[in-house]
Amino acid sequence: MWRIFLMVSLLCWSADGQDVTCRDNNNGEVDWYIMYKAPKLNNIGTKGLEYIYIDPKGKKTSKDHNKLINNTNGVLANTLRPLFKPTTSMPADFGFISYSDQPPDGKGVPDKFGHSKGLVMMDKAKTGVWLLHSVPKFPFKRDNNFYPTSGSVYAQTFICVTFNYNQFNKIGQHLLNISAYPFDHHIPTDFYNELKEAANKSSGNRIPGEIIQHLTSAGGTQFRSFAKKLYKEEERPQQGIYEGDLYLTIAKEYNTDVKVQTWPCNQDKPYCEQNQPQVINIKSVKADLGNGEVKWEVEWKAVSSPVSGTQTVTLMLDH
Incomplete structure (x- = not known):
């Protein structure tokens, strides 16, 4: 058994004649894929646009x-x-929501919205896609200029899953639970109410919540989505210093150690508790990008305290 989870908004043909699914390099339909993009590092000669790709058929690289x-x-x-x-040319059964705490316009997002980035798009009569990622200002535009130039600097992650439309009421509710900030959207009036609410920045149902949901891809693969609230510093003495940590929640849910490359909040040491699953900080990454193995140090530091209501979402694959 192996498990992959990523922190994990995105974007020439029309939706007509092409099913809304995750797609590979050859435009073939896939049930899911995961991408890890390398950072731009002069010492190893990466442009910051190379990546490792994994789908049900195996692993490839951009090389x-x-x-x-x-x-x-x-x-x-x-x-x-x-x-x-x-949006005026989109089919009647097509809808989408792009959400991000760092939208393309560069403007600040109110603290009440979650620390999350992704996109959902769907054909109401068939299937849709949930694409989670970590890239600020993405998709930059809804055209061939979709990838921001700033997205080459750091390592980034993506996970794309194809779902039948009947899963998107739960996904819409999840976006409400994490207070996702919708910066671009088009949701027809006959779509799930949860999606219409998630596309509305002023929705009264956008109430931060903590929930783990079970989802099934169009191809029958099982996933779990995690929404986890973060706490104000003054709340932590009652909740515990690690209470609200997404990766600790995952470690405890699966009863397994978790190695994490991320920007931790008030955490400069691994989470270690006797006889409990461990959350271990990754300090360096070694990967084969197609030209042999390369290694880089992970840039991370403790950041300021999270604000009330800030949330994170992770989609986890069991396989």
């Missing part, structure tokens, strides 16, 4: 086909292509 992550005929562009048109 296998020489299509970098911003390629207009690559994995992300193929997946996001139904968005590459004006």
